[in-house]
Amino acid sequence: MFKKAERKQAKLRLALAGPSGSGKTYSALLLAMGLGGRIAVIDTEHGSASLYADIADFDVLELHAPYAPERYVDAITSAEQAGYDVLIIDSYSHEWTGSGGCLEANEQLAHQKFRGNTWAAWNETTPRHRKLTDKILTSSLHIICTMRSKTETVQGEGKKIFKLGMKSEQRDGTDYEFTVVLDLTHDGHTAMASKDRTKLFDQPELISIETGERLLAWLNSGVSPEDRAKELLIDALADIVNAKDIPSLHSAFNAAKVIAHGFDDLIDQVVIAKDKRKHELTPQEQSA
Template identity: 60%
Template sequence: MSVFFKKAERKNAKLRLALAGPTGSGKTLGALLIAKGIGGKVAVVDTENSSAELYANVMDFDTANIQPPYSPKKFIAAIQAAEKAGYNTVILDSITHEWSGVGGCLEMVDALGKGKFKGNTWGAWSEVTPEHRKFIDAMLHSSINIIVTMRSKMDTVQVDAGGGKKKVEKLGLKAEQRDGIEYEFTTVLDITHGDYYAIATKDRTGLFLQPEQITEQTGIKLNQWLSSGSADAAINGNQYLELEALMTQAGVDIEKYCIKRKLNSLQDVRQQVFEETCSSIRKIIDRNTQSNQESEQQLQQEQDALLDDDYQKALAAIQNAQNENDLQYPAGYFKGSKYEQNILNACQAKMDMEGWAA
């Protein structure tokens, strides 16, 4: 396939933010304040025994409590439910449970390793990793803002202290999730215990060069950054999947479609033409459906006409039958058709008239 270059541009985006910190560091409150600053309807997926409701005075939001097992599928269903309900932001509090909670990924691997894979944890991971990946993809491809919280704990390592002795050194706080999870987010903020200051350990926005206290203003400036991209940028992940599915259903050759429009892929389709493109393809699907229905109707009419003709010929053949064996073919031919009973009645009448045994 041909490759086409286009000017690089940042499009309007949806937030993918992670807040990490120890228990009691203010992750839930921080997430709510940021969501309040962003604006719009907010949903909280609560794994912490309804703890988010303690902050109901901070802002208006809806909550859904999920219980163990904390499987990836349960979190995916929560994201999809928030999208369907029209929320602007969903807070997943917390995704640590998806990894190390009851029924989370680690427990899934342990159960599969002991059961289905008879001690082979590598085999167990071959089933669990794709499930975890689907959860990550559900966050990345979501059409709404995603804020997650992750519990952190002190990460330590043993080092040589000399004289054959070892000592423990603190490496800093580490989020309780799969290694590398931070790369999936636009921004990751570590919240320090006690003063509620956030330090960016990863930040693509350029807004968090210095430690700062999380307030509603944090959400306001994030929202401004999210909205500062090109209004005519490329479609997002969900729009791409929708367009691909429509084209497949319509029988459109996607590769030829992209070459004709000098696109590297459908992901380069512009936001401004997305709805118009989808509408055009739906019309093709409707025409194809109508055409197929008309073709099926015409075919059925032709088959009915042939059946009617065969029925008249069969009645004549039954009248001219020389023995009962001559009646077996018409009886079998029309079995299951609208003429089955009529043919059976005609065969029986012929047998009665000729005195053939039934």
């Protein structure tokens, strides 16, 4: 059934793209500090994140080649299990263009199995990359991904030379997966949104801790999962109360449990309603 659209509370999915030296790691840490909680960093840049240990309190996992998507998935799972709140993947580009990443792995697979046909090899490589994308999208953490951009040098006014970030080094269409994509400039380190579902970035800005705080406020301004569960439970509890027999009660109870899963107080309401209706139905079942 179609239903009225509403924005629920969500976890951040943000990408920072820019050429080398544009401040991606530094900006990601500032954003993470604004989001709050424990910060973890997957560092594929040979320890570069640790250079900023004086500005932020975070834990790091240094990931070296091969940069297979499965290794990223395992690292994200480890961060979730360890109870972190924010995860920075620095850099997401290595999974695509790095040693052992998807491009290299697909080339090797094509020669080993598909007689050099790289298009055929993507039938096996694409699902591997997709599993990582799905992991990022469904994670319980706020996730910030940095991505390298190919650099183009241009001459501005007064013959001043600028470095501009062009296409990100990741699979085509990757930008669509994120809530916000910010492109960083090499000179000035300012960020401009190339994609922004939050509508918070209508002007270029210098990333700060306050930027992360603004994002957190936006993320938390939607309908909470518990409030949504309470709304859905109104009809589910009515089904329990109006159950005509024990089998119907069991069905209604199981449906309500799915809705209330993860919220102990709501589970208690469901159990109480089920026990009450079962007590009412038992004499009827016995007399029948």
